[in-house]
Structure formats: structure tokens, C-alpha cells
Amino acid sequence: MRIMILGGDGYLGWPTAMYFSTRGHDVHVVDNFARRKADEELQADSLTPIRSLDERIHAWREVSGKEIRSAVGTLTDYEFISREMNEFRPETIIHYGELRSAPYSMIDREHAVYTQQNNITGNLNVLWAMADGLRECHLVKLGTMGEYGTPNIDIEEGYIDIEHKGRKDRLPFPKQPGSFYHLSKVADSNNIMFACKIWGIRATDLNQGVVYGVETDETKLDERLCTRLDYDAIWGTALNRFCIQAALGEPMTVYGKGGQTRGFLDIRDTLACVELATMNPADRGECRVFNQFTEQFSVLGLAEMVRDAAAKRDIKATIAHLDNPRVELEDHYFNAVHTKLLDLGLQPHFLSDTLVDSLLVTTETYATRARRETLLPDVNWRDASDAKAGAPVASKNGNQAPAAEMLVTEAEA
Amino acid sequence: MRIMILGGDGYLGWPTAMYFSTRGHDVHVVDNFARRKADEELQADSLTPIRSLDERIHAWREVSGKEIRSAVGTLTDYEFISREMNEFRPETIIHYGELRSAPYSMIDREHAVYTQQNNITGNLNVLWAMADGLRECHLVKLGTMGEYGTPNIDIEEGYIDIEHKGRKDRLPFPKQPGSFYHLSKVADSNNIMFACKIWGIRATDLNQGVVYGVETDETKLDERLCTRLDYDAIWGTALNRFCIQAALGEPMTVYGKGGQTRGFLDIRDTLACVELATMNPADRGECRVFNQFTEQFSVLGLAEMVRDAAAKRDIKATIAHLDNPRVELEDHYFNAVHTKLLDLGLQPHFLSDTLVDSLLVTTETYATRARRETLLPDVNWRDASDAKAGAPVASKNGNQAPAAEMLVTEAEA
Numbered sequence: 001m002r003i004m005i006l007g008g009d010g011y012l013g014w015p016t017a018m019y020f021s022t023r024g025h026d027v028h029v030v031d032n033f034a035r036r037k038a039d040e041e042l043q044a045d046s047l048t049p050i051r052s053l054d055e056r057i058h059a060w061r062e063v064s065g066k067e068i069r070s071a072v073g074t075l076t077d078y079e080f081i082s083r084e085m086n087e088f089r090p091e092t093i094i095h096y097g098e099l100r101s102a103p104y105s106m107i108d109r110e111h112a113v114y115t116q117q118n119n120i121t122g123n124l125n126v127l128w129a130m131a132d133g134l135r136e137c138h139l140v141k142l143g144t145m146g147e148y149g150t151p152n153i154d155i156e157e158g159y160i161d162i163e164h165k166g167r168k169d170r171l172p173f174p175k176q177p178g179s180f181y182h183l184s185k186v187a188d189s190n191n192i193m194f195a196c197k198i199w200g201i202r203a204t205d206l207n208q209g210v211v212y213g214v215e216t217d218e219t220k221l222d223e224r225l226c227t228r229l230d231y232d233a234i235w236g237t238a239l240n241r242f243c244i245q246a247a248l249g250e251p252m253t254v255y256g257k258g259g260q261t262r263g264f265l266d267i268r269d270t271l272a273c274v275e276l277a278t279m280n281p282a283d284r285g286e287c288r289v290f291n292q293f294t295e296q297f298s299v300l301g302l303a304e305m306v307r308d309a310a311a312k313r314d315i316k317a318t319i320a321h322l323d324n325p326r327v328e329l330e331d332h333y334f335n336a337v338h339t340k341l342l343d344l345g346l347q348p349h350f351l352s353d354t355l356v357d358s359l360l361v362t363t364e365t366y367a368t369r370a371r372r373e374t375l376l377p378d379v380n381w382r383d384a385s386d387a388k389a390g391a392p393v394a395s396k397n398g399n400q401a402p403a404a405e406m407l408v409t410e411a412e413a
Numbered sequence: 414m415r416i417m418i419l420g421g422d423g424y425l426g427w428p429t430a431m432y433f434s435t436r437g438h439d440v441h442v443v444d445n446f447a448r449r450k451a452d453e454e455l456q457a458d459s460l461t462p463i464r465s466l467d468e469r470i471h472a473w474r475e476v477s478g479k480e481i482r483s484a485v486g487t488l489t490d491y492e493f494i495s496r497e498m499n500e501f502r503p504e505t506i507i508h509y510g511e512l513r514s515a516p517y518s519m520i521d522r523e524h525a526v527y528t529q530q531n532n533i534t535g536n537l538n539v540l541w542a543m544a545d546g547l548r549e550c551h552l553v554k555l556g557t558m559g560e561y562g563t564p565n566i567d568i569e570e571g572y573i574d575i576e577h578k579g580r581k582d583r584l585p586f587p588k589q590p591g592s593f594y595h596l597s598k599v600a601d602s603n604n605i606m607f608a609c610k611i612w613g614i615r616a617t618d619l620n621q622g623v624v625y626g627v628e629t630d631e632t633k634l635d636e637r638l639c640t641r642l643d644y645d646a647i648w649g650t651a652l653n654r655f656c657i658q659a660a661l662g663e664p665m666t667v668y669g670k671g672g673q674t675r676g677f678l679d680i681r682d683t684l685a686c687v688e689l690a691t692m693n694p695a696d697r698g699e700c701r702v703f704n705q706f707t708e709q710f711s712v713l714g715l716a717e718m719v720r721d722a723a724a725k726r727d728i729k730a731t732i733a734h735l736d737n738p739r740v741e742l743e744d745h746y747f748n749a750v751h752t753k754l755l756d757l758g759l760q761p762h763f764l765s766d767t768l769v770d771s772l773l774v775t776t777e778t779y780a781t782r783a784r785r786e787t788l789l790p791d792v793n794w795r796d797a798s799d800a801k802a803g804a805p806v807a808s809k810n811g812n813q814a815p816a817a818e819m820l821v822t823e824a825e826a
Contacts, residue, residue, distance in 0.1 A: 078522060109491060109537070109538070109541040109545075112541070113538070116533060116534070116537065117530055117533075117534060120530075120533065120600070121526055121529070124522070124525060124526055124529065124593075125522070125526070128522040128797060131797030132522075151584055152580055152582035153575060153577040153578065153580045153581065153582045153584075154577060154578050154580065160575070162566060162573070162575060162577075162587070163566075164567060164573065164575075165567050167566045167567065168565065168566065169564045169565035169566045171566075171587035171589070172587045172589065173587070174573070174575070174584035174585045174587050175585070175603075176584070177603065177607065178607075179607075180537075180604070180607070183600070183604055186600075187529075187533070187596070187600040187603070190590065190596050191596055194591070194592075194593070194596060197740060198740040198794045198795060199795065199797055327610060333580070381611045382612065384541060384544030385545055
């Protein structure tokens with residue numbers, strides 16, 4: 001199958017590219033390196049030393065004998081993306097090509113506007129190019145479980161049957177996104193749903209949970225093929241960050257009480273889910289929604305799990321409850337349906353000591369690369385000052401000082 | 414009260430500015446003339462000969478002895494709008510400053526992207542400027558009933574109590590917007606709801622129905638004060654367009670069966686509703702949603718009403734059912750709650766022969782200004798070709814020919 005991977009240089013995009021390449025598909029990666037540029041802007045970096053896209057593709061050719069195509073450009077440039085799509089004529093487009101950080105979108109006005117314009121316009125362009133000549137193509141779009149927020153009812157997969165005043169309808173599940181980033185994803189979902197309706201294109205909207213892990217069958221083949229491992233307060237997802245903090249001897253930073261419950265999944269399950277969606281495409285005109293995660297944990301529960309696993313390696317990990325920089329419930333009901341991917345055959349990798357252990361080992365391997373000053377949250381949802389154009393975030397918010405003052409270790413709390 | 418009116422040069426914005434000025438408020442109008450520019454682009458025009466904003470303000474000074482301030486600039490320019498807001502320090506911001514046409518947003522990709530970027534970014538900038546130093550200010554934002562679509566259950570005012578699998582919550586009402594324009598308004602609503610939550614600002618989101626009429630107490634005072642009257646297929650709302658078509662002896666263009674039911678209101682009620690929202694502000698942190706319309710009609714029912722009213726003036730008006738250029742249900746349930754503004758004291762002007770009559774008179778007065786070639790729909794929701802940059806819409810879609818072929822008068826149908 002001809003598969004185009006938007007954002008194919010990213011944390012999930014690159015492993016996805018190799019995964020489909022291994023399985024004999026014709027893979028074409030598109031990326032604008034926005035994520036790498038954000039690292040420069042924020043003075044952050046992947047813990048693992050990732051190679052350039054060219055080097056990765058070269059290494060993959062050496063290791064596997066297979067070719068991954070690539071094009072560098074941005075989805076907000078319609079001339080670029082429509083040309084790439086029309087020339088390659090993908091049967092499936094896997095769309096990871098968006099900014100993906102809630103804190104990044106909350107840094108200041110510019111980052112909020114950039115996140116929403118970049119994600120919404122890029123996605124609109126992809127939809128338009130599909131409608132204008134690629135209506136058989138299947139869009140597999142990465143959304144997030146964070147679109148739903150934390151309603152006091154069970155979260156269904158995209159749609160909910162509502163009975164109201166004696167009448168019934170199946171309607172889009174009401175969403176309560178918790179950052180300008182999450183809001184951009186909701187806007188995407190709505191645009192996709194509408195595009196399916198008016199143009200008869202096919203789409204699968206994957207509301208993905210928080211991904212953890214860094215190893216897949218392909219990344220393990222050669223160090224040059226590794227994917228990024230984020231641990232900083234802007235890009236690092238909870239479990240990855242906790243493992244790294246534990247290994248570095250830094251407190252694991254739990255925001256507020258830590259009762260915030262979310263869906264989680266192993267990076268290998270991301271690949272399996274995307275494959276299941278790809279090989280079982282939506283119908284023409286169908287906007288299918290899957291909730292893509294395998295287990296629910298509270299953030300504190302996760303930190304405790306890492307603490308216990310670390311103890312077995314003689315690492316004494318501590319938990320620090322920070323004043324919550326986000327505006328969110330810290331103690332709430334959360335139960336999200338996630339059966340559609342299981343019905344298609346997903347065999348989950350449940351979180352285990354082994355996985356945590358392997359993350360700790362990875363961290364130790366690269367510990368000297370860690371930038372400890374990026375671990376603490378420096379972006380507060382309640383702030384709303386406008387950054388000066390071009391001012392680096394670090395200098396605006398004073399990356400080092402403020403959050404450290406909020407630190408209260410578990411022992412003290 | 415210091416009241417800032419964004420989009421204060423538009424169909425509703427200008428009458429709103431005079432309405433509050435009459436009542437002794439300090440009114441500051443902001444506009445970027447996007448609507449006037451779109452007329453040039455589309456070779457359309459208001460039936461009524463509207464004056465420039467400067468002339469309007471001058472005439473208003475002459476007629477009323479009152480001053481309306483103004484500033485010309487765009488909301489997507491944060492430096493501009495934040496400066497205006499910080500200097501004027503409005504207690505209420507009435508936000509009409511968005512592109513407001515579904516067909517316009519569906520012309521091609523560029524217009525879809527322009528509509529979403531302009532509306533979403535402009536609104537984000539206003540929210541940010543409020544959060545950054547104007548947190549007491551009340552945002553009165555114009556949304557649209559079209560955000561809801563046509564669910565098979567009653568439409569509530571912004572939120573719905575859902576009982577699901579034995580649990581309950583009050584959640585945002587699920588929305589099914591029917592154009593890229595309507596989608597931009599949903600994105601606005603979501604951004605506003607979030608901004609209220611994280612920054613504690615106050616907002617009233619007015620989901621307005623289709624507005625008809627052109628006369629208010631203030632516009633009647635002097636011809637130079639009149640507001641625009643749109644009749645073309647891009648900007649003309651249903652009742653206004655039908656009246657003009659009838660007066661011109663053109664068939665009233667009903668899309669499809671005409672069973673599409675919507676909420677409608679008189680322009681004078683728009684002003685009254687906006688005043689009620691302004692004088693009874695939302696609480697800090699509250700995102701209040703009102704459904705702003707007074708009566709429900711089917712599009713065909715409306716055309717029949719105009720036909721009957723026209724007959725009394727010896728005008729034989731005909732109804733033409735066109736192939737529906739939109740993707741929408743033509744026969745559906747529609748019942749929307751709209752009690753909150755009534756509870757605040759709204760005294761509706763219900764649609765009557767008198768109003769239709771006055772619209773017909775206005776039309777006859779300016780009949781020689783009408784451009785008949787703009788009456789027929791030329792934008793099809795199902796099309797998805799990308800326009801060449803800078804190509805006028807008329808030349809792209811061939812404004813004159815295609816829709817005429819679809820014309821079937823009622824007598825023939």
C-alpha cells in the first residue's frame with residue numbers, strides 16, 4: 001500500500017514509517033522539522049541522540065534494504081502538500097504532522113495562535129487536497145483523548161446516543177478540551193467530520209492517550225534508528241518524564257494531587273493501532289473515531305509505579321507535588337470506552353516493570369545528555385502575558401527559577 | 414458604559430453602534446472593512462447605498478450630536494487590537510468582527526482557510542488581550558444557531574444535561590456545523606469557553622438565528638445612516654433575499670425542498686438582545702450561551718409568506734426550487750430552546766406583513782442598484798477545486814451560467 005506519513009520525522013512518525021516499510025508498504029514521509037526547531041527555541045532536546053531524517057533514511061536503507069521516501073515542507077503550504085499528495089497518490093495518509101504539546105500552546109499568545117493556525121490550516125489543506133482528486137484515500141488522523149476533557153459520564157468513542165425530552169439522536173461526543181493545543185485538535189476533528197460528510201472522503205480519527213516507551217522492533221535494530229525521548233516539561237509525556245526524573249535522581253513532578261486520570265499506551269501499541277486502522281479503512285463518507293489507549297492510570301499512580309520499579313534497581317525515586325500549572329480537575333471520574341481497536345484485533349502491551357525497567361536503562365545510557373533545567377514546568381495556564389515577538393521562551397518566563405520554588409517533595413507534603 | 418464594537422461598520426455592527434450611542438454609552442467602533450473588500454472581490458454590493466464609516470460617523474454627529482469613536486485595523490493584528498483595547502478600556506466588547514458567510518467559506522480552499530484563520534485568530538487575540546489586563550470586561554460574542562446543525566433532539570442553550578449509563582453531567586451541547594464558516598464559530602465558542610475557565614473572564618456567546626430587516630430607530634433618522642442590505646447568494650440571508658427577489662420580479666430561490674427550518678429574528682431584536690446581554694453581564698469565569706432568535710420558519714414557509722405579502726402589493730412572486738448547493742437535511746426535526754433572552758425581558762418583533770412590506774418598499778426604492786447576476790448560488794458544497802491565488806470567484810466559477818440551468822419554477826415542479 002502507498003502510505004504517506006505526515007510528521008514522519010517525529011516521536012511516533014519515524015517508528016511508524018519503519019514499521020510500515022518493514023511490512024512491505026511504500027512509505028513516503030513528509031515533515032517540516034517544526035519539532036526540531038521547537039527544541040532549538042526552547043533549548044530542549046531529545047534524551048536519545050536522534051539523527052537527521054536523511055541519516056535515518058540512509059541507515060534504514062542499510063539495515064533493512066528498504067527505501068523510505070521523504071519530502072521536506074509544511075502542510076500550511078498548500079502548493080507543497082497538494083503536489084506531494086498528487087504525485088505519490090497515497091492510499092492512506094497517516095497524519096501526525098501537528099504540534100502536539102499542551103504546555104507549548106499555553107506559553108503565550110503567539111504559541112497559542114501558532115499551534116491553532118498550524119494544526120487547523122495544515123489539516124484543512126490535507127482534507128482539501130484529498131477532496132480535490134484523492135477521494136478514495138483514507139485519512140488516519142492522530143487526535144487525542146484530551147479532546148474529551150474529564151466529563152462525569154463515560155466517554156464513548158467519538159459519538160454518543162442521547163435521549164433528550166423523549167427524542168433520540170446519535171451526536172458527536174461533547175468535548176471539553178483543556179488547552180489551546182487540545183482545542184486545535186477538536187477543531188480538526190470537527191473539520192474532518194464535515195469533510196467526510198460533504199465530500200464523501202474516509203477518515204479515522206484516533207483519540208490517542210498518553211504514549212510511553214521508546215523501543216519498537218525497528219528502532220532496536222540500530223542506534224541510528226532510535227526515536228526521540230522527551231523528558232522536559234513542555235514535550236515530555238508523564239511516564240517517560242517520571243522514568244527519566246527517577247533515573248536522574250530528580251523528584252518526579254506530579255502536578256497538584258495527581259488524581260488526574262488519563263488513558264495510556266505503549267508506543268508499540270500506537271503502531272499496531274495505526275496499522276489496524278490502515279488495514280481496515282473507514283467507508284467512503286465515514287468519519288470513524290477510535291479511542292486509542294490500553295489502560296487508565298492516575299498520574300500519581302503512575303509515579304508510584306515508577307518509584308516501586310526504580311526501587312528494585314536500588315534507585316530511590318521521590319515524588320514532588322507541584323502547584324498545578326494547569327487548570328484541570330485533580331480528582332474526578334474518568335472512564336473511557338476503548339473497544340473498537342480491540343475488536344479489530346489489538347493485542348495490548350500492558351504497562352509492566354519490564355517496560356519501566358527498559359526506560360530506566362535507556363535513561364541511564366544517555367544520562368549525560370539530560371538538561372535538568374528543562375524538567376520543571378514553567379508555563380502556567382492562568383498567565384496571559386503576550387510575549388515580545390522573537391523573544392525566546394526561556395528568557396521570557398525565566399526557565400530556571402519560578403517552578404523550583406513550588407517544589408514540595410513527598411516527604412515534606 | 415464604555416462599549417467597543419468589533420465589526421462596527423457591518424450590517425449589524427453599525428446599527429448597534431448607533432443604538433448604544435443613542436442611549437448615552439461611550440461607543441468605540443473597530444473595523445477592517447473586510448466585508449466591503451469582499452464586495453469588491455465578488456462584484457457584489459449592498460442594495461442600500463451605504464456610506465463610508467467616516468461619513469456615517471460624521472452624519473451621526475450631525476443628527477444626534479453624539480460622538481462615535483473609530484479605529485481601522487484587523488483583529489488578527491494583535492499589536493493593533495490590544496493597543497485599542499488597552500487605551501479605550503471597554504467594559505463590554507461586542508464582537509461582530511468576523512466573516513459571516515457560509516457560502517463565502519465554501520467558495521474554495523483559500524476562502525475556507527481565510528475564514529477560519531481570520532475568525533479563530535481574531536477571536537483568540539481578543540480573548541488574550543482581555544486576559545492580559547482587562548479581566549473585568551464582558552465579551553458579547555456573536556455566534557450562530559448554525560453551530561448546532563439539525564439534531565433530532567431539542568437544541569438547548571449551549572449546554573445539555575446528559576444522563577448516560579447511570580451517571581449525569583451538564584456538558585456543552587454537541588454541535589454539527591454545516592460549513593467551514595460555521596466550523597470557525599464552533600472553534601470560537603470552544604476557545605471562549607476555555608478562556609473563561611482558565612482566566613476567569615466573562616463571556617456571553619450569542620447563537621444568533623438568521624436576521625432580517627434593515628430599519629432601526631437610528632437608521633431611519635437619515636439616509637446616510639442606513640445599514641447594508643445584502644441580497645446576493647453569498648451574503649444575503651434568506652428573508653432579505655426573498656423580498657428583494659420578489660420585488661425585482663426574480664424567482665425566490667429555495668434550495669432543495671425548502672424544509673430546512675431555522676431560527677429567525679428582526680434586526681431590532683438583535684439590538685435589543687445585545688443590549689440585554691450587555692446590561693446583564695455574565696459572571697466572572699462564566700461562559701453564558703443564549704440562543705438568539707424569536708421564531709422558527711422553514712425556508713419554503715418563509716418564501717410562501719413573502720409570496721403572499723407581495724401579492725397584496727400586486728407583485729406576483731414565484732418560488733424556484735434549486736438543486737441544493739449545500740449538503741444539509743431538507744426535511745428534519747428542529748426545535749431550539751430560546752428562553753434566556755425572554756427571561757431577561759426581550760419583547761420580540763414577530764415577523765409580519767408590515768415588515769415584509771417595508772422590505773419590499775426599501776427594495777423598490779433601490780431597485781436600480783440591484784445586480785441580478787449575483788442572486789443565484791454559484792458555490793457548491795460538494796466541489797473542492799483549489800482556486801488560483803488572486804483569481805476572482807466570478808471568473809473561477811462562472812457566476813452567470815450554471816445555477817440558472819438548475820432553475821425550476823414552482824409552476825413547473
